[in-house]
Amino acid sequence: MEHQTIKLRNFLMLMIGFVLFAWGSSSCYYDKEEELYPNPPNCDTTNITYSETIAPVLQNNCNMCHGSASPSAGIITDNYTDLKNIIDAGSFRGAINHLSGYSPMPKDENKLPECDLTKINYWLNNGAPNN
Numbered sequence: 001m002e003h004q005t006i007k008l009r010n011f012l013m014l015m016i017g018f019v020l021f022a023w024g025s026s027s028c029y030y031d032k033e034e035e036l037y038p039n040p041p042n043c044d045t046t047n048i049t050y051s052e053t054i055a056p057v058l059q060n061n062c063n064m065c066h067g068s069a070s071p072s073a074g075i076i077t078d079n080y081t082d083l084k085n086i087i088d089a090g091s092f093r094g095a096i097n098h099l100s101g102y103s104p105m106p107k108d109e110n111k112l113p114e115c116d117l118t119k120i121n122y123w124l125n126n127g128a129p130n131n
Helices: 002-026 048-059 079-091 091-096 112-125
Strands: none
Touching: 048 079, 048 091, 079 091, 091 112
């Protein structure tokens, strides 16, 4: 009888351990990466402005195809007014972050560097001001 009690206790301990492991390994499934890791290392998001932060990133990565002179797909990113129209339409964030359902930009390229995306998303989250 004592042998059966030990076997039952060991079985229950094993089951409890399995349940705790299964629960613990899936508990972060719905966590959002940007909340867990707000900024890439060494990525300063203080003093983000359109003129000093966002416009240079667009100049280096977007304006060669989406400049005013001959904008690809009619999308213009080389001035605030036209960019804000794209932002307000909802396609800019999805495209630069390569989200499902959007044409990933830059076209046929990797995503922008993580720090640049963090800065742009920070600016977007703060209303994309013309500053």
